[in-house]
Amino acid sequence: MVADLIIAPSPGLIPATLFMPTPKAAKRVLEFFTAQINNDHTRKAYLNATRRFAAWCEDHGLDELAAVQPIHVAAFVKELQGQFTPPTVKQHLAALRMLFDWLVTGHVMDANPAHAVRGPKYVVKKGKTPVLTADEARALLDAIPIDTLIGLRDRALIGVMVYTFARVNAVIGMKVKDYFTQGRRGWVRLHEKGGNEHAVPCHHSLEQILDDYLAAAGIAGEPDEPLFRTTGRKTGAAHPLWQQDVYRMIQRRAAAAGIATKIGNHTFRATGITAYLKNKGTLEHAQTIANHASPRTTKLYDRRSDEISLDEVEKIAI
Known part of the structure; x- marks a missing residue:
């Protein structure tokens, strides 16, 4: 059963077909969302981020993982800035950076296309949590x-x-x-x-x-x-x-x-x-x-x- 999951990962853990062009890539992605991320909330957020990027790539004619370049990630981040708050955009970029890093170290990709992409500037000096006296x-x-x-x-x-x-x-x-x-x-x-x-x-x-x-x-x-x-x-x-x-x-x-x-x-x-x-x-x-x-x-x-x-x-x- 474990072998089946490695060859055919659970749909709930795969961001999109873009990230699993080969069994080796699929195995690596499954390892990322299981072995590397322990927090359930973080896993869900990162899955949503990578799925959103995969959908963006599909809309822009990018159907091969090897074809993704820094300019594509930068364009995706720029588009997100018109839809979401800076913390949400930065979380999307962090998810892509980490996943691409994992694929690079696993010899699935040659370079991380999100590495040099800068996210929106966002500095928090005071929390928003309601406080009691x-x-x-x-x-x-x-x-x-x-x-x-x-x-x-x-x-x-x-x-x-x-x-x-x-x-x-x-x-x-x-x-x-x-x-x-x-x-x-x-x-x-x-x-x-x-x-x-x-x-x-x-x-x-x-x-x-x-x-x-x-x-x-x-x-x-x-x-x-x-x-x-x-x-x-x-x-x-x-x-x-x-x-x-x-x-x-x-x-x-x-x-x-x-x-x-x-x-x-x-x-x-x-x-x-x-x-x-x-x-x-x-x-x-x-x-x-x-x-x-x-x-x-x-x-x-x-x-x-x-x-x-x-x-x-x-x-x-x-």
């Missing part, structure tokens, strides 16, 4: 009823995102054993992108929140089971929460707390980082806690300038 975040946590297990679970889940700057997928991927004690302090172990593990000590408030949840849930003796799980009312068994579940929960909790800001799962990452930096935390340590590869990424979550701008606007005394 420290008071709003505290009010949200305090507004969640803790007389039910679901309330304790929701408060604990939001608490982990706020106090560890964690991505939602890293939090819902936690097992019970990923909350542990070390040096008389609670720690959380987060499973980040690429299979990387990242351990963060708990703020004393988070430690109490997690302890309350675990005590009520009675799951401390299930180390390999999901930490944040469904109630099991519909299926009869508990399952890990999905990202969509968390998003809907956050909307309900925010509405109940009277928070007008349109927030999402990523809000708490920006909220925690901003609150930390406002309290004289350093960008370097914020980067470490958030597990960012670059301080420039961490800086995108620093929203302290929002308050400065608001204070200045209020000086317009008309």
Whole structure:
């Protein structure tokens, strides 16, 4: 069966016939979208990008992979700029560069036609993620009823995102054993992108929140089971929460707390980082806690300038 997939790759993983003129090329493309790309969202985006380019080539009479030149990739990118935002165009170009590189190293092509093509200039100095003030975040946590297990679970889940700057997928991927004690302090172990593990000590408030949840849930003796799980009312068994579940929960909790800001799962990452930096935390340590590869990424979550701008606007005394 594996051999069949190599000779005749799954249609769901092949961008278009342009990229598989020979069994060798088809095998190489299949390897790219399976062995080289681990993230499902990235795989889908890159597939869409390469399919769009293949369709463009077909429309312009290019039906052979060897005939693709830098001028063709540049023309495709230029056309995209009239249809999509700069980040989307840059993602398309990145997908083509990576795929062509993979084909070159696999001796399917002689050169990468996308290598010298420049994408649109796009510099982000400030993130667009909605952020809460420290008071709003505290009010949200305090507004969640803790007389039910679901309330304790929701408060604990939001608490982990706020106090560890964690991505939602890293939090819902936690097992019970990923909350542990070390040096008389609670720690959380987060499973980040690429299979990387990242351990963060708990703020004393988070430690109490997690302890309350675990005590009520009675799951401390299930180390390999999901930490944040469904109630099991519909299926009869508990399952890990999905990202969509968390998003809907956050909307309900925010509405109940009277928070007008349109927030999402990523809000708490920006909220925690901003609150930390406002309290004289350093960008370097914020980067470490958030597990960012670059301080420039961490800086995108620093929203302290929002308050400065608001204070200045209020000086317009008309």
